[in-house]
Amino acid sequence: MGSSTDGRVLRGQERRRDIARAVIDVVATHGLRGLTHRRVAEAAEVPLGSTTYHFETLDDLMIAGLELAAERNLAMMRQTAEALAPGDDIAAWLTDLTIEMVTRWRESNIAERELYLEAIRTPALRPAAQRWDDELVAIIAPHLGDREAARLACWALDGLAVTLLISGSPPDRDRILDQMSRLVASLTGS
Amino acid sequence: MGSSTDGRVLRGQERRRDIARAVIDVVATHGLRGLTHRRVAEAAEVPLGSTTYHFETLDDLMIAGLELAAERNLAMMRQTAEALAPGDDIAAWLTDLTIEMVTRWRESNIAERELYLEAIRTPALRPAAQRWDDELVAIIAPHLGDREAARLACWALDGLAVTLLISGSPPDRDRILDQMSRLVASLTGS
Amino acid sequence: MGSSTDGRVLRGQERRRDIARAVIDVVATHGLRGLTHRRVAEAAEVPLGSTTYHFETLDDLMIAGLELAAERNLAMMRQTAEALAPGDDIAAWLTDLTIEMVTRWRESNIAERELYLEAIRTPALRPAAQRWDDELVAIIAPHLGDREAARLACWALDGLAVTLLISGSPPDRDRILDQMSRLVASLTGS
Amino acid sequence: MGSSTDGRVLRGQERRRDIARAVIDVVATHGLRGLTHRRVAEAAEVPLGSTTYHFETLDDLMIAGLELAAERNLAMMRQTAEALAPGDDIAAWLTDLTIEMVTRWRESNIAERELYLEAIRTPALRPAAQRWDDELVAIIAPHLGDREAARLACWALDGLAVTLLISGSPPDRDRILDQMSRLVASLTGS
DNA sequence: AATGAATGAGCATTCATTCAT
DNA sequence: TATGAATGAATGCTCATTCAT
Numbered sequence: 001m002g003s004s005t006d007g008r009v010l011r012g013q014e015r016r017r018d019i020a021r022a023v024i025d026v027v028a029t030h031g032l033r034g035l036t037h038r039r040v041a042e043a044a045e046v047p048l049g050s051t052t053y054h055f056e057t058l059d060d061l062m063i064a065g066l067e068l069a070a071e072r073n074l075a076m077m078r079q080t081a082e083a084l085a086p087g088d089d090i091a092a093w094l095t096d097l098t099i100e101m102v103t104r105w106r107e108s109n110i111a112e113r114e115l116y117l118e119a120i121r122t123p124a125l126r127p128a129a130q131r132w133d134d135e136l137v138a139i140i141a142p143h144l145g146d147r148e149a150a151r152l153a154c155w156a157l158d159g160l161a162v163t164l165l166i167s168g169s170p171p172d173r174d175r176i177l178d179q180m181s182r183l184v185a186s187l188t189g190s
Numbered sequence: 191m192g193s194s195t196d197g198r199v200l201r202g203q204e205r206r207r208d209i210a211r212a213v214i215d216v217v218a219t220h221g222l223r224g225l226t227h228r229r230v231a232e233a234a235e236v237p238l239g240s241t242t243y244h245f246e247t248l249d250d251l252m253i254a255g256l257e258l259a260a261e262r263n264l265a266m267m268r269q270t271a272e273a274l275a276p277g278d279d280i281a282a283w284l285t286d287l288t289i290e291m292v293t294r295w296r297e298s299n300i301a302e303r304e305l306y307l308e309a310i311r312t313p314a315l316r317p318a319a320q321r322w323d324d325e326l327v328a329i330i331a332p333h334l335g336d337r338e339a340a341r342l343a344c345w346a347l348d349g350l351a352v353t354l355l356i357s358g359s360p361p362d363r364d365r366i367l368d369q370m371s372r373l374v375a376s377l378t379g380s
Numbered sequence: 381m382g383s384s385t386d387g388r389v390l391r392g393q394e395r396r397r398d399i400a401r402a403v404i405d406v407v408a409t410h411g412l413r414g415l416t417h418r419r420v421a422e423a424a425e426v427p428l429g430s431t432t433y434h435f436e437t438l439d440d441l442m443i444a445g446l447e448l449a450a451e452r453n454l455a456m457m458r459q460t461a462e463a464l465a466p467g468d469d470i471a472a473w474l475t476d477l478t479i480e481m482v483t484r485w486r487e488s489n490i491a492e493r494e495l496y497l498e499a500i501r502t503p504a505l506r507p508a509a510q511r512w513d514d515e516l517v518a519i520i521a522p523h524l525g526d527r528e529a530a531r532l533a534c535w536a537l538d539g540l541a542v543t544l545l546i547s548g549s550p551p552d553r554d555r556i557l558d559q560m561s562r563l564v565a566s567l568t569g570s
Numbered sequence: 571m572g573s574s575t576d577g578r579v580l581r582g583q584e585r586r587r588d589i590a591r592a593v594i595d596v597v598a599t600h601g602l603r604g605l606t607h608r609r610v611a612e613a614a615e616v617p618l619g620s621t622t623y624h625f626e627t628l629d630d631l632m633i634a635g636l637e638l639a640a641e642r643n644l645a646m647m648r649q650t651a652e653a654l655a656p657g658d659d660i661a662a663w664l665t666d667l668t669i670e671m672v673t674r675w676r677e678s679n680i681a682e683r684e685l686y687l688e689a690i691r692t693p694a695l696r697p698a699a700q701r702w703d704d705e706l707v708a709i710i711a712p713h714l715g716d717r718e719a720a721r722l723a724c725w726a727l728d729g730l731a732v733t734l735l736i737s738g739s740p741p742d743r744d745r746i747l748d749q750m751s752r753l754v755a756s757l758t759g760s
Numbered sequence: 761a762a763t764g765a766a767t768g769a770g771c772a773t774t775c776a777t778t779c780a781t
Numbered sequence: 782t783a784t785g786a787a788t789g790a791a792t793g794c795t796c797a798t799t800c801a802t
Contacts, residue, residue, distance in 0.1 A: 012761085031311050032223060038795080047762080048763080052798075057798095110310050114311075117307055120355045121304075133356075148372065156342055159342075163323065166310055166319050186376035186379070202786080228771080242788095243787060243788075244787095416792060417794080437793080438792095490690050493687060497687055500683070500732065513733065528749065534729065539725025539726075542687070546689050546690055546696055559721075559722075566757060567756060607775080607777090618785065619784040620783070765801090767797105769795105769796085770795090770797105771795075773792085774791085778787085781784085
């Protein structure tokens, strides 16, 4: 009976995860305004009732999406941060991250932003958003000296990414590297 | 005949402006996800058909809202920027702006962010969003030395504001002033 | 438990049939241009959501109406065809059918024509329309010798009926019988 | 003043004709259900108010469309009928007409059918529809012997055309010629 | 625990029509 | 005579949610 329960629980958790994945896909494709139980059910290939069963309201769906988005993003950040050698150029690292965000991961990155911003309006999303923030800063801080500098770097990175996303034109790596270098210099050098 | 024609034109323009105002109100109250022709019509106290007559689609409504939001925001920025005396503390200026944004103007500021971010997804909004960006930088640049510094300051200011909006707690002026001072110091190279 | 399940299934099917019936009624009363989910819901005495639940689009509604119309029409044709005795006058049979079509069944006959013609424009209706055609020919063919003759008879019958429907005046049985007799004579080669 | 009045009247008539043309185009493109003043105005490249000014109701628009459709169709029929030499194959003539109707003129032919059938439901369309009918028969009759035969031929031609239009597959000339030959033979030969 | 049938509310949008000019 | 601004009604459709199973 233990194994059957575990099996059930595991299946339930898997399904929850499938649905969370589908939330990100739906937001990426249709925008947060286009997030509905129906579309999530279709994207996750689960019955409609399954989405409302596991996530009763749209808010619950958004929380699941935001948490999974944070998890994925932080995993990726940790991976690239760990790959940094002591003398590596931090500005180059941030530059490449930014470029990847607005090109290869464009769609999911937009979805992440929409879910994150929604935390302003929907209190239920705030804990997940704040956790994401804090951990992101914790990952970057060691490479920039302190948490305040890391925070500034995050904001600059985000602002630049949004600007690039809105411009629609492909990013100019040289220009971005210049900006990032200047930023890193001012944050660590002074 | 000139006056009658003018009256007509003016009435139409006034109505368009009333509707744009209502767009911001509706987004502030219900979020971008809650923006509908019906709510706008009610908020603007105009017939439903009037909203679709002047702004055929939801996109048009969002454009009008974004443009008016930018206009208001830039006017306010210009006003406070012009009030700055040569020796005034730039960091204090940015600090007070940030605090106002997340307190007194909280609702409309959130609406502005939602409309601005939507420009990523909705190409029709991009020109207005980019114009807003550019003019904002132009206003701040003279006080920070160059456009690149101004851009960084904008991003930091935005990032900080979002963090404060999500935190839900009242802003700590001293702490923000510290952050802003450090930012301004590193940007102006002192 | 079987009965409860059956009851459920049957209720759903019954409701679908009620709605299909209502489609024909609405088209008969308001024309195909006046076919709307709302009117169908009202005519079928079901909630509006029930029509869109069972028939997602207007096309689906039209398909259901066309299929039921064909079913009814074919049943009636089979019935009168089976009632024919070997030596009976085929021309008289076709004459009476035509007259009934444009008098007693005028409204539903018009509805059938509108639904049928719509198959030209709406591919989703074509299978039902073609099935109707084929089965009608199959019913008439044995009485006229071959399928080609049956097809010609169908077309003539339809053309005549439309002419009568447009004329608005009551049909002249003698005249129609003359036309039908001549038609049957030329088709059967006598 | 005479010339200016004539000019006006002529301009008015031209515009009416432009609008009638646009009616057929709109019905061809969007179906009779998609006929609206707005679409007609756009297709005719005239102001919206011009359509309601010259044709107050949708019925008036449909009448204008039906009349122009009949006029065009009859002109074409007369032209090909006059081109017939005494010994020419009538069946071949009807075959080619049918094939042209369902291929080259498919869209406008569908529009004609929709407008014609609407005469059943809309009394205002009946005079135009009946006139069309009568004149068509008058054109064909001389080549088939009498009006009754011509009428039958018309119905068969229409029925066949509709069948071809619904089938969606390209017409098989040999097969159609066979059918038409048999029809003509039975109508003229017996 | 899990599902899909069912429904009333609400949506963006289109429209015929009116009317001032 | 001719036009386009204006509006209330209506449409197809989608949806969150409820509920029986």
